Amino acid sequence: AVTRTFSIIKPDATRRNLTGAVTKMLEEAGLRVVASKRLQLSQEQAEGFYAVHKERPFFGELVSFMTSGPVVVQVLEGEDAVKRNRDIMGATNPKDAAEGTIRKELAESIEANTVHGSDSEENAAIEIDFFFKADEIVG
Numbered sequence: 001a002v003t004r005t006f007s008i009i010k011p012d013a014t015r016r017n018l019t020g021a022v023t024k025m026l027e028e029a030g031l032r033v034v035a036s037k038r039l040q041l042s043q044e045q046a047e048g049f050y051a052v053h054k055e056r057p058f059f060g061e062l063v064s065f066m067t068s069g070p071v072v073v074q075v076l077e078g079e080d081a082v083k084r085n086r087d088i089m090g091a092t093n094p095k096d097a098a099e100g101t102i103r104k105e106l107a108e109s110i111e112a113n114t115v116h117g118s119d120s121e122e123n124a125a126i127e128i129d130f131f132f133k134a135d136e137i138v139g
């Protein structure tokens with residue numbers, strides 16, 4: 001079925017002017033950008049978005065990295081979008097990511113790993129809601 005997922009192009013990528021390169025890989029994987037905006041996340045927004053990770057040892061660094069520069073938040077649409085996006089992103093740690101994936105080709109480290117993507121359809125809906133109003137998404 002055609003479904004939606006949520007993506008973030010992270011500060012390591014915007015810093016290196018890779019917004020287009022990342023988006024091209026998403027599009028070539030069969031995903032369509034149906035909403036997009038560039039934002040500077042506040043500390044409160046980053047903490048709220050990553051609240052599920054708040055007990056993790058890397059939480060503070062994650063929030064400081066995600067607020068270190070602009071991000072581009074996107075809604076992606078396509079056949080089986082959550083899985084399709086996870087496949088093209090590759091493993092969280094670029095050292096473990098498969099050839100041809102965004103993180104293998106572009107990521108710097110497990111933290112500066114270029115993209116975030118929802119891990120389930122349920123979380124996709126929550127994450128899309130966190131950043132977008134319904135009328136900002138044009139399919």
Ligand code: CMP
Binds near residue numbers: 115
């Ligand atoms: P993301 O998919 O955005 O979700 C949580 C993020 O935490 C993850 O990608 C990584 O960028 C970041 N992170 C930093 N350190 C770690 C770690 N040791 N294990 C997992 N994720 C980490």
